Amino acid sequence: MHPLVRGRKADFLNTRPTKDDGFLRPFKRALPDIQASSDTLDRALLLANALYTAFEDAGHRVTLSGLNSAARRLRIDPREAPMKGDRYDPYPQPWRPDRLTLVEAGAVTIGLIVLEMTERVKMRHVKDGYVRDSPELAARVERSRAYSWTTLKDVPSGRFEPRRVCRRPQLLRGRVYDEQDDEQVLA
Template sequence: MISRDELYKLVWSEPMTKVATRFDVSGSYLARMCTLLNVPRPERGYWAKLAVGKASAQPPLPAALPGDPLHWSKEGERLPVAKVEVPKPPVPSGKKPSIPRDCSHGLIRGAKAHFEKTRQIEEWDYLKPYKKLLVDVVTSREGLDRALSLANDLFNALESMGHRVVMAPTQESMRRVNVDTPSVDYWHHTRYWSPYRPTVVYVGSIAIGLIIFEYPETATLRYLNGKYVRDTVELERRHSRNSYRSWTTTRELPSGRFRIFAYSPYHSVSFSRTWDETKTASLRPKLKGIAQEIEAMAPKLAQDLEKARREAEVRHQQWLVEEDRRKREEDQKRIRQSEAESDADLRKIIGTWSEVVGVERFLAGVEQRAEQLSPDERLRVQDRLTLAREFLGTQDPLDFFLNWRTPVERYQPRYPENE
């Protein structure tokens, strides 16, 4: 893992190809990492110009913006996350922020074409684009232009107040709530499309999730010519007498009205706030106020995050104490078990020793009796004794005793006080 400061020093100390070789990557890949971490790098031909004293001045490393990655790891290890701080209240300038409506926000620019490349849906259903790294907008084809325009104006309003709107950084594990059940994260099943990463606005270092959602309403669909279409008064009058060829059903369909979600993308804190359009009131005139309300959420969210962090630390310390207690108990249990097994094994060896002594006494008695037999019979008995000893194997009790394992040989205590 390398920080952006370290990467900046490296790329200005030697050519990119040499730096890339250190990390076993290509020069073009390292250049993309410099772009991702907002690290300026030497232009083409810089080192040749430097050799003759004609190179341009080295630009300074720009300060990282909220949400910018601060580290890069080729191995994919977990990267440290910037500390969350309570944002300072803005200094009133005496001038109201203006919304540059003619400016297309970076997240909106080019998004329409990707939304229109959708999976197969009914003409009245929600879009489900193939591209998943998109601005968090959930809408129908008919409402797409209005949804993107509303998102663009909201993002511009927030950025005019000095708050950056971006897709959630990959190094920060942020959740995205479901638009139908805001208390449930995006792993829960939902009928709506969702992006790979949430769209967030940074108020200071605090991220707040944003979703533009064309919320549904109950509508009537009529089955005609093999498909469902929205029912109208004219269709109902025309087909009411032909119910065997046409029938109706109710579904939750896009309403043409929008809801703005603002929510906590942090797993440790849950909250969400919504603003809804109605048939008579649009959200567009309220965007300045909505942006100010979103800004005002950040201090409370920062406090909740700090409280959650302290509670998590307490739980972690309690877990460590409990884990230490469990390991000590397990250590004592293993010690008692090793002692019991060693004792049982020793008693078994003693019993085996007695048995071996009896066998040896039996074989010695047979051998003694064989001395009284004729030479042929004595030879026959001695051959059988030899076969018997080979069959029984070692009969030296000392071999059994040397194979016995003491309790410490069976298990080495992990805690000296348990020995």
């Protein structure tokens, strides 16, 4: 297990109350750059471990940036398929660590983010929160004559995309990993 990932599950689960988006918001901020929901945290940590150890095996060092580092994390859009004309401007801002996870590949330093993507889903407001809408839920709400409405919300999809952040545009963006790819990446 890579030192940046070893023993970090408890730090990620020690979190502020999750917002409607479902992502963890840990109190501790000196953590690897992993954005995931509580349901997929184990898979996110395994993927991060596989990536970090693969970089280390290739001779590249993986560390957290220094406290006074000039490196800053860019705003990341976690949506898989943004709608045309729909700006990504979440409020409040999603959690992010104080320091970037950096891969030093020769003279190039790359920021690495393990990001759980979101998908747009029809949600129904019931009582004090939102739940995924279904025909059964709609029928039950109609029978009870409770006041309810639906809206589209971005919720965690369970698919991960490692994102690389670098000043050099030649580096391509990562691809989306789903559950079938986890077995190939971790093997």
